Amino acid sequence: MTVINAALVGSFPRPKGLARLVSRFNSGRITREKLEEGYELHTKKLFKLLTTLRIKYITDGMFRWDDIFNPLISYVDGVKVNGLYRFYDNNFFFRAPQVVGRVSLRSDCPIPEWFKKAKELLNEVTEGRSEEYILKPVLPGPLTLAKNSLNEYYRDVKDLIRDYTFNVLEPLMKDLKRLGASVIEIHEPELAYGRASVEEKSVGVDVLSTLIYNLRIRAWVHTYFGDACRILNYLIGFGSYIVGIDLTSTKDYNACILQYSNFKSLALGLYDSRSTVLERSRSIRWCVSKFVKLHVEEVIICNNAPMDFIPEVIAVRKLRKLSRVTERLVVTGGKAY
Amino acid sequence: MNLPILPTTVIGSYPRPKWLREVIKGFRTGRYDAEVLKEAMDDAVIAVVRDQEEVGVDIPSDGEIRRDEMVEYFAERIGGFKFYGPVRVWGNNYFRKPAVIAKLQYLKPIVVDEYLFLRKHSSRPVVKVTITGPYTLTDWSFNEYYESREELAFDLARMINTELKKLEEVGCLYVQVDEPALTTHPNEMEWAVQAINKAVEGINMKIGLHVCYNNYNILKPYFDVLRVSQFALEFANRGFRDLEVVKGLTKELGFGVVDVHSRRVEEPEEVVRALNKLFSYVEPEYVYVNPDCGLKLLPRGIAKAKLEVMVRGVEIVRKELSKKGLTEIPLRTKV
Numbered sequence: 001m002t003v004i005n006a007a008l009v010g011s012f013p014r015p016k017g018l019a020r021l022v023s024r025f026n027s028g029r030i031t032r033e034k035l036e037e038g039y040e041l042h043t044k045k046l047f048k049l050l051t052t053l054r055i056k057y058i059t060d061g062m063f064r065w066d067d068i069f070n071p072l073i074s075y076v077d078g079v080k081v082n083g084l085y086r087f088y089d090n091n092f093f094f095r096a097p098q099v100v101g102r103v104s105l106r107s108d109c110p111i112p113e114w115f116k117k118a119k120e121l122l123n124e125v126t127e128g129r130s131e132e133y134i135l136k137p138v139l140p141g142p143l144t145l146a147k148n149s150l151n152e153y154y155r156d157v158k159d160l161i162r163d164y165t166f167n168v169l170e171p172l173m174k175d176l177k178r179l180g181a182s183v184i185e186i187h188e189p190e191l192a193y194g195r196a197s198v199e200e201k202s203v204g205v206d207v208l209s210t211l212i213y214n215l216r217i218r219a220w221v222h223t224y225f226g227d228a229c230r231i232l233n234y235l236i237g238f239g240s241y242i243v244g245i246d247l248t249s250t251k252d253y254n255a256c257i258l259q260y261s262n263f264k265s266l267a268l269g270l271y272d273s274r275s276t277v278l279e280r281s282r283s284i285r286w287c288v289s290k291f292v293k294l295h296v297e298e299v300i301i302c303n304n305a306p307m308d309f310i311p312e313v314i315a316v317r318k319l320r321k322l323s324r325v326t327e328r329l330v331v332t333g334g335k336a337y
Numbered sequence: 338m339n340l341p342i343l344p345t346t347v348i349g350s351y352p353r354p355k356w357l358r359e360v361i362k363g364f365r366t367g368r369y370d371a372e373v374l375k376e377a378m379d380d381a382v383i384a385v386v387r388d389q390e391e392v393g394v395d396i397p398s399d400g401e402i403r404r405d406e407m408v409e410y411f412a413e414r415i416g417g418f419k420f421y422g423p424v425r426v427w428g429n430n431y432f433r434k435p436a437v438i439a440k441l442q443y444l445k446p447i448v449v450d451e452y453l454f455l456r457k458h459s460s461r462p463v464v465k466v467t468i469t470g471p472y473t474l475t476d477w478s479f480n481e482y483y484e485s486r487e488e489l490a491f492d493l494a495r496m497i498n499t500e501l502k503k504l505e506e507v508g509c510l511y512v513q514v515d516e517p518a519l520t521t522h523p524n525e526m527e528w529a530v531q532a533i534n535k536a537v538e539g540i541n542m543k544i545g546l547h548v549c550y551n552n553y554n555i556l557k558p559y560f561d562v563l564r565v566s567q568f569a570l571e572f573a574n575r576g577f578r579d580l581e582v583v584k585g586l587t588k589e590l591g592f593g594v595v596d597v598h599s600r601r602v603e604e605p606e607e608v609v610r611a612l613n614k615l616f617s618y619v620e621p622e623y624v625y626v627n628p629d630c631g632l633k634l635l636p637r638g639i640a641k642a643k644l645e646v647m648v649r650g651v652e653i654v655r656k657e658l659s660k661k662g663l664t665e666i667p668l669r670t671k672v
Contacts, residue, residue: 014425022429066428083574084427084550084598089521091434091477093427093550276421276436276479310479311422311434 002334003298004288006326007057007267008050009222009244010138010187010306013315014063018042039063043118047125049316050133053323057134057183057220057267057300060118067094068140068187068306069148075109076168078102082150088193088225090274090309097149099160104167111137112175119180134183136220137176141188142169143204147196158203165207170215177217183242185220189305191234192226192246201234209237220244224269224305227251232259240264246304248272253287261294269304271318276310278317281325285336288325292334299334301326338462338510339665342658343612343626343651344395345644346591348547348569349467349513350407350631351388351400352640357381378403383458388637390460392645393652396511398465399455401631406432407469407515408477415496416442418478430634436479437489443496446503453507463668466504467513470546471497471536472529476518487528494535501540510668513545513569513591517630520548520555534564543670545569545591549630553582560586566672567591571629574598577611584618588672592619593629594650595643600635602642608650621658622666626651 014022021038024030046061065071067087073079078101084093115137122135142164146157154160173184186208190196196204212219222244223231229250235243243260244267250256260266268291270284284301291299301322307315329335353361360377363369369377385400404410412418412435419438423431452466471493475486483489497514504512514536519529537544545567548556553570560568569591572580583590592615594608608626615624626647632640658664 014429016423019423019425019429019431026429070428083576083596086521086550086552091426091518091521095428277481308425311424313422 002292002296004292004326004329004334005056005298005300006054006322007300007302008055008059008307008319009185009267009269009302009304010059010062010068011065011308012046012059012061012063013307013310013312014061015042015045015312018063040117040121044121044125047122049319051126051129051131053319054131054327055319055323056132057136057302058122059136059138059185060114060121062138062306064114067092067308068138069094069097069145072109072111072140073097075106075111077104077106078153079149085148088189092309094148097145099149099151099153101153102167103160103163105171109172111172112179115176115181116179135181136183136185137181138185138187139169139172141186141190141204141221142208143196143201144188144190146204147190147200157200161200161203162207165211170211173211173215173217177215181217183218183220185222187222187224187306189223189225192223192228192231192249194226194230205234205237212238212241218242220267222267222269225249229256229259235263242267242298242300244269244302247287248275248304253290257290257294260291260296263296265298265300266291266296267300267302269302271303271322273303273305273307273315274309276314278321281321281328282336284325285329288329289334289336292329301329338668340395340463340668342621342655342663342666343624344666345393345648345651346396346465346625346627347389347394347398347400347644348549348591348593348627348629348631349398349401349465349515350404350633351385351398351402352633352635352637353400353402354381354384354637357402379454382454386455386459388641389644392641393648394644395461396463396465396625397455397459397461398467399451401467401633403451407467407631408435408474409433411447411469411474412478414444414447415493416444417482432477434477434479437482439482441489441492441496443499447500449500449503449507452504452509456508463510465511465513465545466509467515467547468497468500470514470516470519471532472525473516473518475532476521486525487532490529490532491535494532497536498538498540501537501542505540505542509542511543511545513547514565515547517547517549517551520551520553523555526555526559530559530562534562537564541670543567543668545589547591547630549593550574553579557582560588566669567625569593569625569627572611573603573629577614580615580618583615586619586623589623589625589669590615590619591625591627594626595628595647597628597630597632597635597643600639602639603646605646605650605653608647609653612650612654621654621663623672
């Protein structure tokens with residue numbers, strides 16, 4: 001029997017109040033402590049929302065992140081933080097990693113500590129409740145990191161992919177695992193978007209699956225901004241983990257459904273993080289029911305991509321719908337009616 | 338009409354004076370009425386035009402002082418848009434991304450009064466007015482109404498065309514259409530370019546096109562197709578890499594020489610080096626000089642200092658060019 005769960009993937013829009021605090025901190029008008037209080041308050045608020053909606057797999061909203069690369073790249077030796085570049089085909093920009101030397105994670109990277117804090121906050125929010133919630137730290141995948149870097153050091157970008165994997169992500173993921181991360185969410189939009197060469201994608205998949213295997217962690221490899229039908233070959237390598245696909249960018253659901261019959265856990269990105277139009281619950285239920293028929297162990301209903309691209313009010317509406325649809329599907333055993 | 342060689346200009350926006358921000362805050366909380374706000378806006382425009390002219394900018398703008406944001410401003414003045422809330426663009430910077438929820442309607446002139454006020458208060462013979470282009474308005478809005486983004490873009494193009502005609506009627510000489518989203522979806526380039534051409538159809542004043550933080554290799558094949566006389570492009574942010582892309586450009590280039598996302602004030606020599614590098618690809622007679630993009634996110638003092646550096650750098654290069662007899666260029670409406 002297929003288990004059906006709900007999830008928040010990646011970021012949740014940074015609330016206005018928190019953005020104001022960040023801005024005041026950046027201009028020296030409030031202390032680090034005041035800003036920390038703001039992070040705690042808003043993270044707890046998000047956890048309250050997510051747990052009220054019984055969304056099982058959650059993130060801390062990535063409120064401390066500017067994008068999926070920053071601030072991680074500020075803690076990588078061999079990398080300078082460069083100018084603004086567009087994040088795929090979005091009106092959203094990130095400060096690009098400029099690779100000027102061999103990359104390796106610095107020891108002062110605060111991301112594991114942030115995860116620990118977020119976990120404590122989640123424990124406070126869920127104290128006395130019986131349901132289990134899984135807090136996922138979120139990291140960029142090595143292929144996505146490498147292909148969004150300005151590489152001025154490595155002769156071959158494939159070496160950069162390898163070094164990002166084993167010199168940056170590996171120590172970070174080890175730390176996260178040590179601090180209790182049971183699932184780590186790794187974003188690889190590059191796999192689906194289709195700029196990288198076949199060879200680069202293959203190397204990206206190989207090294208990431210080796211890393212995940214070596215670390216013995218439950219990984220969630222999430223792809224987006226591209227048709228899920230086109231990337232099956234690459235995702236097979238992650239077949240025993242959780243694989244996230246962007247169904248809002250997928251043209252032919254039926255073809256896609258057949259292709260994914262051998263996967264263990266599928267995260268279906270059905271709620272479009274780039275549109276204010278609210279998805280029809282009936283269509284979502286229909287689609288999920290088709291995947292349930294494949295007898296995969298777990299089907300997870302989620303947003304397709306980070307939620308930075310929509311206003312907070314719309315993100316909340318989408319999560320409410322996502323939650324209701326999941327609950328209904330759980331009751332019907334995955335049937336669409 | 339002639340301009341000095343390498344005319345210096347701005348891309349459009351300029352930081353709002355602190356006191357104006359206080360008045361806006363006061364207006365939003367009900368402390369000041371619309372009349373006070375308007376007076377403060379007018380005064381602020383005069384102040385920022387003065388800033389630009391003081392440092393020697395040849396073609397100033399009104400700093401887009403009245404606009405909170407380049408898409409919001411137009412969406413608030415065209416019927417059919419709705420705002421749900423702010424959306425992040427980068428770092429901790431947000432804009433109120435509008436949603437199209439009904440058939441769009443041109444209600445009344447949007448920037449004509451801005452132009453008339455600027456014209457009255459600038460001492461320069463040419464001033465610049467900026468208008469957000471139809472593709473960027475489309476791409477930076479959520480579409481809940483139109484069957485396709487293309488249909489939405491062409492409706493917007495018709496409205497912008499109406500606005501441009503009104504600007505021309507009142508004597509405007511130079512408009513820059515801002516299309517920072519232009520190459521975002523390469524598969525939409527064909528109709529995006531046609532939408533821009535539709536927006537400028539039948540217009541005889543000078544039209545520049547500003548495209549920033551884009552992959553210019555996607556834009557390049559359309560340089561000749563786009564019915565504009567100038568491309569204003571960002572190059573400082575990318576360390577003046579990618580200059581190859583403007584080789585063979587048959588139109589004018591608005592060359593971005595200072596980075597608007599860095600608070601470091603460049604040196605005039607950096608501007609000189611960048612211009613000399615550019616001249617291997619584009620003739621000086623076809624170059625305007627500007628910052629990479631709007632300056633509004635910088636503190637006002639830094640914005641002004643960057644403009645000053647830009648002008649000082651240009652003055653050094655002009656001296657060299659004058660030795661070759663190059664001192665002026667015509668204000669071209671067609672190239």
